[in-house]
Amino acid sequence: MATYDIIGDVHGCANMLHGLLGLLGWERRSNGLYEHADADRNAVFVGDLVDRGTEQLETLETVRSMVDAGSAHIVLGNHEFNAISYAIPDPAQPGEFLRKHTPKNVDQHKAFVQQLSDDQRTEWLDWFRTLPLWLELDGLRVAHASWHQASIEVLSRELGGNRFPAGNDAFVRANRKGDPIWEAVEVILKGPEIELAPYGLPPYIDKGGRTRYLARARWWCHDARSIRDLIDLPVGTTDEHRHAYPPIPDVPCSDHDRSFSYSDPVPVVYGHHWRDWEPDEHVDWTSRTACVDFSAVGGGHLVAYQWSGETQIDPGNYRRFPAGPDAG
Numbered sequence: 241m242a243t244y245d246i247i248g249d250v251h252g253c254a255n256m257l258h259g260l261l262g263l264l265g266w267e268r269r270s271n272g273l274y275e276h277a278d279a280d281r282n283a284v285f286v287g288d289l290v291d292r293g294t295e296q297l298e299t300l301e302t303v304r305s306m307v308d309a310g311s312a313h314i315v316l317g318n319h320e321f322n323a324i325s326y327a328i329p330d331p332a333q334p335g336e337f338l339r340k341h342t343p344k345n346v347d348q349h350k351a352f353v354q355q356l357s358d359d360q361r362t363e364w365l366d367w368f369r370t371l372p373l374w375l376e377l378d379g380l381r382v383a384h385a386s387w388h389q390a391s392i393e394v395l396s397r398e399l400g401g402n403r404f405p406a407g408n409d410a411f412v413r414a415n416r417k418g419d420p421i422w423e424a425v426e427v428i429l430k431g432p433e434i435e436l437a438p439y440g441l442p443p444y445i446d447k448g449g450r451t452r453y454l455a456r457a458r459w460w461c462h463d464a465r466s467i468r469d470l471i472d473l474p475v476g477t478t479d480e481h482r483h484a485y486p487p488i489p490d491v492p493c494s495d496h497d498r499s500f501s502y503s504d505p506v507p508v509v510y511g512h513h514w515r516d517w518e519p520d521e522h523v524d525w526t527s528r529t530a531c532v533d534f535s536a537v538g539g540g541h542l543v544a545y546q547w548s549g550e551t552q553i554d555p556g557n558y559r560r561f562p563a564g565p566d567a568g
Contacts (some may be wrong), residue, residue, distance in 0.1 A: 241278050241280065241283055241378060241548065241549055242281075242331055242375065242377070242378060242460070243278070243280055243282070243546075243547060243548045244281075244283070244284050244380060244546075245264045245266075245282070245283045245284070245424050245429040245544045245545075245546055245547075245559075246281050246284045246285075246286065246380075246382060246509040246532055246543060246544060246545045246546075246547060247283060247284065247285050247532065247542070247543075247544045248286055248290050248532035248533045248534060248536065248539075248543045249259065249283070249285065249286065249287070249288035249289075249317065249511045249512065249532075249536065249546065250288065250293070250303070250535045250536060250542065251254055251288055251289070251290070251291055251292040251293045251319070251336055251537035252290060252291065252293025252294060252295050252296040252299050252351055252352075252379075252535060252537065252566060253291055253293045253295060253537055253542060254288070254293075254295035254298035254299040254302060255295060256536055256561055257302060257303075257304070257542060258540040258563040259542075260542045260544060260559070260560075260561035261274050261283075261302075261561065262542075263545065263559055263561050263563060264276075264283075264544055264559060265277065265278070265281070266283070270307065271283075271300075272305065272310065272566075273305050273306070273309055274302065274311070274443070275305055275309075275311060275386065275522050275537055276388050277310065278323075280298045280342075282311055283306055283310060283311065283312035283313070284312065284313045284314070284315075284375070284377075284382050284494065284509070285313070285315070286314075286315060286317065286382060286383075286384055286509070286511035286512075286532060286533070287314065287316050287317020287318070287319070287320060287371075287384040287429075287512075288317035288318065288319045288320070288384065288511060288533075289303055289314075289319075289348070290319050290320060290323060290351070290352045291319045291348055291349060291351055291352050291363075292348075292351055293325075293351060293536075293537045293539040294351070294355075296351055296352055296356060297355060297356055297360065299421045300364055300407040301381075302396075303502055304367065309554075311354070311377055313377075314371055314372075314384055314518045315371060315372055315373060315374055315375055315380070315383060315399050316368065316371040316372065316373050316384065317383055317384045317429065317511070317512070318385065318430050318512065319348075320368040321414070321425070321429055322339055322348070322349070322370075323338035323349060323352055323365060323368060324344075324365055324368050324369060324411060325338040325411060325414075325415050326338075326339040326341070326349055327361070327365055328411055328412075328474060329406050330372060330412075330415075331408075331412060334393070335459040336541070338411060338412060338415040339415065340369065340418065350439060351450045353358050354459065359542065368496040369402065369404060369406075371401065371403070371446060372402040373395060373399075373402050373404075373425070373428055373429070374387070374402055374428060375385065375505070375509065376394060376403075377509070378506055379506065379508070379551070380499050380508075380509065380547055380550060381507065381509075382508070382509050383428055383510050384429050384510060384511055384512050385427075385428060385429055385430050385431040385440075385506065385510060385511070385512035385513070386428060386431045386432055386459045386460075386500070386502075386510060387459075387508045387510070387529075388424075388425060388427045388428065388499075388500055388502075388504055389474075389502075389504070389514075390460065390499060391423070391424035391427040391539070392424070392428065394420050394421070394423070394424040395424045395425070395428070396422075398410070398413075398421050399421070400422060402537045408468065415440065417429060417512065427500075429473075429512075429513070431456050431512060431513070432452035432456070432457040432462040433455060433456055433457060433458065433473055434454060434455050434456075434457050434458050434470060434497050435453065435454050435491050436453055436454065436455055436469070436471075437453065437495070439467050439489065439491065440488075440489070441471075441488070442479045442480060442485075442486070443479065443480045444473060444478065444479055444480070444485055445480060445482065446475070451480050455471045455473055456472040456473075456513075456517060457470050457471070457472060457497065457500045457532055458470050458471070458472045459500040459501060460502055460508075460531075461501055461524050461526070461527040462465070462491060462501055462502055462503045462526060462527075462528055462529075463501070463503075464490060464498060464501040465493065465494050465498075466489075466490045466491055466493060467488060467491055467492070468489065468491075469489075469493070470493055470498070470500070470501070471488050473485060473488070478484070479497065491535040502528060502529060503528075504528070505528070505551065506528075507528055507530070507547070507550070507551065507552070507553055508528065508529045508530075509529075509530045509531075509532060509545050509547065510529070510530075510531055510532070510533075510535035511531065511532050512531075512533055512534055513531050513533050514538065514542060515531055515533060515534050516534065516535065517534050517540060517541050517543070518536065518558075519531070519534075519555055519558055521555070525553050525555055525558075526553065526555055527552045528553065529553065530558075532544060532545050532552045532558075534560065541560035541561060541562065542557070542560065542561050543558060543559065543561075544559045544560075544561045545558055545559075546558075546559060
């Protein structure tokens with residue numbers, strides 16, 4: 241049976257990627273292609289290959305060569321989706337783009353824009369358009385930020401599968417707040433969010449200094465019953481007045497919010513969530529889910545989960561680069 245090395249968000253850190261691949265047993269041939277001695281071993285990338293890091297092109301070339309050779313799979317990340325939307329003119333607003341060129345967005349995409357020529361970006365954006373939004377492999381599921389069956393069913397119906405069809409129409413809809421495609425893409429590529437006000441909770445200040453009225457959901461919490469189980473706020477979060485955020489009440493979730501809780505038996509591996517090493521149970525992994533984003537570009541580690549057919553996640557199967565003295 242096929243086994244998989246599922247690799248977290250690379251964000252243009254090619255040297256770290258090459259180091260991790262070597263740690264996982266992948267060898268670089270004279271033609272630059274990484275191959276594994278075990279013919280049944282495959283790599284899977286959870287998306288977010290681009291933005292932030294200093295080695296954008298080498299990262300892309302490494303991953304695509306593996307995908308084209310059939311030794312790797314990849315799912316679309318929100319940064320690839322954003323890069324596509326950043327380049328598509330908005331048909332409803334002449335002179336604007338689906339992802340507006342605000343100072344924040346310009347800053348987010350500057351590494352991808354500055355390190356590649358116009359022709360190179362066009363080529364890579366065309367490739368991004370072909371990438372699946374999720375993968376169901378034999379006994380394993382992979383998505384960028386979360387697995388939510390209802391959203392996947394919406395996208396399967398609206399897109400005709402797990403990829404965006406040719407043309408811009410679906411991307412336009414995916415950038416129109418309130419459209420079913422927009423709602424489902426937000427969940428799969430960025431993770432579900434919970435509105436705070438209905439639970440009597442105030443807005444909070446995120447790490448970028450912005451006021452937020454929705455909090456990320458701990459969708460991986462398979463037995464969530466109360467809002468305390470589901471709301472994911474970092475330690476040290478403050479309210480909009482810079483006071484310590486109040487305790488999350490132990491009150492029942494709405495049916496809508498509880499629907500994000502993943503309870504299927506099939507393991508899911510995902511990225512996106514900017515965790516710190518080392519993996520904590522119920523935060524980074526559960527018996528059914530494993531996060532592999534450990535902030536490679538933010539001074540952290542590039543991380544993989546080595547899956548060999550197990551039906552329950554084993555934290556001993558995490559691997560990281562750089563590898564510390566306690567690393568497996």
